[in-house]
Amino acid sequence: MSKNQALFERAQRTIPGGVNSPVRAFRSVGGTPRFIERAEGPYFWDADGKRYIDYIGSWGPMILGHVHPEVLDAVQRVLAHGFSFGAPTEAEIEIAEEICKLVPSIEQVRMVSSGTEATMSALRLARGFTGRSRIIKFEGCYHGHADSLLVKAGSGLLTFGNPTSAGVPADIAKHTTVLEYNNVEQLNEAFQAFGAEIASVIVEPVAGNMNLVRATPEFLNALRDRCSEYGAVLIFDEVMCGFRVALGGAQQVYGIKPDLTCLGKVIGGGMPAAAFGGRRDIMAHLAPLGGVYQAGTLSGNPIAVAAGLKTLQLIQRPGFYDDLAKQTRKLVDGLTAAAREAKVPFSADSIGGMFGLYFAEQVPASFAQVTQGDTKRFNAFFHAMLDAGVYFAPSAFEAGFVSSAHDDDVIGATLDAARGAFASLAA
Structure with missing residues (x-):
């Protein structure tokens, strides 16, 4: 049994659902939540010592990356x-x-x-x-x-x-x-x-x-x-x-x-x-x-x-938001290209350091349109990326976040993983 699994079973004895905020429970995607032990820059490490590229950033606050000096x-x-x-x-x-x-x-x-x-x-x-x-x-x-x-x-x-x-x-x-x-x-x-x-x-x-x-x-x-x-x-x-x-x-x-x-x-x-x-x-x-x-x-x-x-x-330093938006756009454009190559219905959008991934042909403009996306395909993509060491939000209904620590190497590694994940969806 992994340490993450052991911690989750232990947590459920004293914490409702084993988590202190519902989306952390992985209920919508299935599987075992990752219990995080430490973080630095664009990464965090779980209880089993595995490193992930982090695209939730504590749901937005970590705009400078983790543990900025x-x-x-x-x-x-x-x-x-x-x-x-x-x-x-x-x-x-x-x-x-x-x-x-x-x-x-x-x-x-x-x-x-x-x-x-x-x-x-x-x-x-x-x-x-x-x-x-x-x-x-x-x-x-x-x-x-x-x-x-x-x-x-x-x-x-x-x-x-x-x-x-x-x-x-x-x-x-x-x-x-x-x-x-x-x-x-x-x-x-x-x-x-x-x-x-x-x-x-x-x-x-x-x-x-x-x-x-x-x-x-x-x-x-x-x-x-x-x-x-x-x-x-x-x-x-x-x-x-x-x-x-x-x-x-x-x-x-x-x-x-x-x-x-x-x-x-x-x-x-x-x-x-x-x-x-x-x-x-x-x-x-x-x-x-x-x-x-x-x-x-x-x-x-x-x-x-x-x-x-x-x-x-x-965050007031010159060029901060231009650079942040550029890296976020590089991520979503790269993901869109990888999905297109694999012929997987997919779209993405970003503004500043926020982004959205949708397993649908068009970027949605309302909640009703969001719910029409392919959640089963999202869940499979989420787990394929998680296995590859990339942590996106564990729900098809949450935005993602890029920090100033997500440099070209980090974005490149993410897109390498995504090409494999999209290819597996198309198989």
């Missing part, structure tokens, strides 16, 4: 002074100033510890600011596991949303309307029907949790226009795509200014840190200034802030 040094220097204080630090001000400088729509920001906490708090703030209850989200966009966000579409536009998780009361789900991503007509119909009730629209401008799916400019402009017209708060959930697709996030790419933005992943540099922020007049409704309560013992934790602040400083 300058980030490590920043964390070690702070560790010597204490782990957590429950009181303000100067570093919290510094990272807030850096975020506000890099994301112009953010005038003030509140640090939290996770993306779920950021989106949950932003929605509460939007409701408190507007005095309304209804929110709009989009099928396939994941905004964390807060009750009001674990909702799927009802049978029609005017029906209540349905919980997608046990434990979510119908009375909470009914305040969430779920629409199709990139569907402008449906969005307009929803505002015509519910406009005066809508507190907020929350959206991933570049979705990463139904695989990589880009919003169209027309869709995001319609969101901005309808929210402005009806007085609703537009929230960009950039927990995943923020600082991943561009220095100013997806809102810089699209040239659209949301009212609130949720950030995570990269701003923690691999540590548990996230944030939400936006217009000063909206943020003024947060306690202790206003009546919308939000708090967190570990918010602005000094160790997490040190890792995040150093990461934000390093």
Whole structure:
């Protein structure tokens, strides 16, 4: 028995499903999860000592690669002074100033510890600011596991949303309307029907949790226009795509200014840190200034802030995003060529340091289109690549990530493995 298998069997005795986050369990692809012991640059090593080229990067934060020496040094220097204080630090001000400088729509920001906490708090703030209850989200966009966000579409536009998780009361789900991503007509119909009730629209401008799916400019402009017209708060959930697709996030790419933005992943540099922020007049409704309560013992934790602040400083070096996008495009173009050579139906897309792989002829534009992909073929490809030492996301519904440590040799080794994997699918 491999050490990974032994650890997984042991874990299942004390941890539900043997994992602390569901996608890690390999349920959708089958097989045994890899238990990771260490990482460096573009690689990590499992409990059996096998090395993998890592394309999940802790689901996005490791934009500089693992254990970047300058980030490590920043964390070690702070560790010597204490782990957590429950009181303000100067570093919290510094990272807030850096975020506000890099994301112009953010005038003030509140640090939290996770993306779920950021989106949950932003929605509460939007409701408190507007005095309304209804929110709009989009099928396939994941905004964390807060009750009001674990909702799927009802049978029609005017029906209540349905919980997608046990434990979510119908009375909470009914305040969430779920629409199709990139569907402008449906969005307009929803505002015509519910406009005066809508507190907020929350959206991933570049979705990463139904695989990589880009919003169209027309869709995001319609969101901005309808929210402005009806007085609703537009929230960009950039927990995943923020600082991943561009220095100013997806809102810089699209040239659209949301009212609130949720950030995570990269701003923690691999540590548990996230944030939400936006217009000063909206943020003024947060306690202790206003009546919308939000708090967190570990918010602005000094160790997490040190890792995040150093990461934000390093990604500002000239040419960083051009190089990152170039390497990511080199990966997806190479994978597409290898699939074409093997005559395997396949497409791929990338933006900045994010990418998506689809076992379908066309790049999808909605969750419904993503679900039409060949998941059985994806699963076979995943395991062929895993055996070859390349670790992609263990699900056909997750985006992938490239770091600045993924140089030409790493991309080349990946494509060598992919040619063999695609050939095996065609056999």
